[in-house]
Amino acid sequence: xxxxxxxxxxxxxxxxxxxxxxxxxxxxxxxxxxxxxxxxxxxxxxxxxxxxxxxxxxxxxxxxxxxxxxxxxxxxxxxxxxxxxxxxxxxxxxxxxxxxxxxxxxxxxxxxxxxxxxxxxxxxxxxxx
Numbered sequence: 770x771x772x773x774x775x776x777x778x779x780x781x782x783x784x785x786x787x788x789x790x791x792x793x794x795x796x797x798x799x800x801x802x803x804x805x806x807x808x809x810x811x812x813x814x815x816x817x818x819x820x821x822x823x824x825x826x827x828x829x830x831x832x833x834x835x836x837x838x839x840x841x842x843x844x845x846x847x848x849x850x851x852x853x854x855x856x857x858x859x860x861x862x863x864x865x866x867x868x869x870x871x872x873x874x875x876x877x878x879x880x881x882x883x884x885x886x887x888x889x890x891x892x893x894x895x896x897x898x
Contacts, residue, residue, distance in 0.1 A: 773832075773840045777822035780844050784814025784851075806855045813880065814847050821887065835890050842883035849876020 788811035791803050821843060830836060853873030856864060 773836060774822045774826035777818045777825065777840060777843065781815050781818035781822055784810050784818060784847065788815055802859060805858060806851060809854055810851050814851060818843060818847060835886055839883055839886040839890055842879050842886060846876050846880025846883050850880050
């Protein structure tokens with residue numbers, strides 16, 4: 770299962786770096802336009818992905834289809850939510866609102882599904898069974 774741990778850890782590190790860069794940019798620019806995006810990148814991208822990486826490393830859970838689905842919905846949902854939020858709120862490319870909203874909401878729903886699957890996995894799929 771350590772492969773899932775490593776994949777999540779690598780994505781967490783990328784999100785942590787992006788969050789730190791956004792924080793430094795906001796402090797330097799004196800503008801807090803990125804505040805909600807920055808917060809979600811750090812909480813969902815860095816903290817949640819890192820916590821899940823630790824879970825898969827420490828608890829050595831079985832490699833199941835549900836674990837694989839959890840890992841990839843976590844990554845896809847985090848990317849979709851944070852990218853969609855940035856595109857929707859900051860509007861750097863002036864894309865149609867419908868497109869950015871679908872990415873934003875789709876990422877959020879995918880991430881919510883990931884949290885539900887993780888909860889299910891911790892309650893149902895245990896190594897001692």
